[in-house]
Amino acid sequence: MRRYGKNPDEDDIRVRPNRKGNRPRTHIRPKHEDAQEGMVLTVDRGRLTCLVEGRTVMAMKARELGRKAAVVGDRVMIVGDLSGTKDTLARIVRIEPRSSVLRRTADDDDPFERVVVANADQLAVVTALADPEPRPRMIDRCLVAAYDGGLTPLLVLTKSDLASADELLEMYVPLGVPYIVTSRAELENGAASDVVREHLDGKITAFVGHSGVGKTTLVNTLVPADRRRTTGHVNAVTGRGRHTTTSALALPLAGDAGWVIDTPGVRSFGLHHVDPSRVLNAFPDLEPGTEQCPRGCTHDDSAPECALDKWVADGHADPARLYSLRRLLATRERREGD
Ligand SMILES: Nc1nc2c(ncn2[C@@H]2O[C@H](COP(=O)(O)OP(=O)(O)OP(=O)(O)O)[C@@H](O)[C@H]2O)c(=O)[nH]1
Numbered sequence: 654m655r656r657y658g659k660n661p662d663e664d665d666i667r668v669r670p671n672r673k674g675n676r677p678r679t680h681i682r683p684k685h686e687d688a689q690e691g692m693v694l695t696v697d698r699g700r701l702t703c704l705v706e707g708r709t710v711m712a713m714k715a716r717e718l719g720r721k722a723a724v725v726g727d728r729v730m731i732v733g734d735l736s737g738t739k740d741t742l743a744r745i746v747r748i749e750p751r752s753s754v755l756r757r758t759a760d761d762d763d764p765f766e767r768v769v770v771a772n773a774d775q776l777a778v779v780t781a782l783a784d785p786e787p788r789p790r791m792i793d794r795c796l797v798a799a800y801d802g803g804l805t806p807l808l809v810l811t812k813s814d815l816a817s818a819d820e821l822l823e824m825y826v827p828l829g830v831p832y833i834v835t836s837r838a839e840l841e842n843g844a845a846s847d848v849v850r851e852h853l854d855g856k857i858t859a860f861v862g863h864s865g866v867g868k869t870t871l872v873n874t875l876v877p878a879d880r881r882r883t884t885g886h887v888n889a890v891t892g893r894g895r896h897t898t899t900s901a902l903a904l905p906l907a908g909d910a911g912w913v914i915d916t917p918g919v920r921s922f923g924l925h926h927v928d929p930s931r932v933l934n935a936f937p938d939l940e941p942g943t944e945q946c947p948r949g950c951t952h953d954d955s956a957p958e959c960a961l962d963k964w965v966a967d968g969h970a971d972p973a974r975l976y977s978l979r980r981l982l983a984t985r986e987r988r989e990g991d
């Protein structure tokens with residue numbers, strides 16, 4: 654199956670800090686022959702907790718990395734004391750090319766790259782069907798961020814005991830986004846975590862969702878209790894004290910079958926930078942129709958010459974798909990409440 658929003662031939666999708674498109678700085682490699690690979694689990698005021706061969710190692714960025722930040726999910730090369738012993742501090746000397754990026758910008762006009770999660774395969778967008786009410790526009794923005802960053806979206810609709818999923822699914826079925834519907838009873842009898850696990854196994858999945866949607870409840874059913882962050886006290890993955898920042902946190906699924914990345918900080922996505930062609934990758938039925946579009950066509954409602962209208966009128970694709978694409982493209986403009 655085609656991967657949404659991601660070209661499998663690209664090993665380094667638009668890594669922003671590397672704007673010139675040049676390769677990562679491989680010339681530093683020989684200097685650190687003893688470096689070992691690790692994965693960043695969380696970041697707290699310049700201290701990065703990394704998993705290196707099963708040990709959690711505290712590290713900081715080496716100066717030679719410059720301004721480029723290592724984020725949760727990054728694959729990094731680390732030198733120094735890798736014993737994982739308390740009060741040791743190793744150094745991250747290289748950040749490997751990323752397979753995906755989940756970006757956040759403080760503002761659509763924010764010129765700075767703010768990657769919050771790297772290398773996640775999937776973006777689980779957790780939305781309650783009621784209490785709080787679903788916000789389709791926010792879901793759409795999450796989908797655009799996923800397609801743009803090279804993550805496959807997964808819709809997780811919670812609280813189906815309070816309201817039906819039908820109306821929302823009507824909006825999202827044409828998009829072909831995989832979805833899961835869960836209820837209080839299914840959470841309690843374990844059925845919810847079984848169904849969700851089927852979608853997570855073997856993958857790195859970043860979870861986003863507004864406060865109160867049931868994200869924490871769900872993550873708690875997925876991650877063994879001894880590895881979980883318990884409301885602000887002990888970060889069980891690292892065994893260290895309070896997890897005080899708004900950084901995302903990578904948590905291993907039981908049986909080493911993948912990772913859940915909990916993202917307390919991601920509330921909104923700046924999408925101004927998003928290239929329509931990356932969103933179009935998620936619409937392989939429409940994409941060939943854009944060959945007749947004028948150069949630089951935005952394919953949205955304000956693009957009168959867009960060839961997609963004719964493509965659909967000629968029966969090449971379902972009009973609901975074009976409607977959905979345009980709805981997603983329209984969310985790139987920020988509105989009040991986003
Ligand atoms: N009725 C119902 N309530 C649920 C369900 N899932 C979670 N809840 C409740 O919804 C409330 C919010 O759940 P949380 O897991 O704390 O939500 P959250 O998204 O993590 O929110 P924050 O912790 O504020 O970030 C809690 O009272 C849960 O018990 C569900 O499927 N049905």
Ligand SMILES: [Zn+2]
Nearest residue numbers: 946950952959
């Ligand atoms: Zn067009």
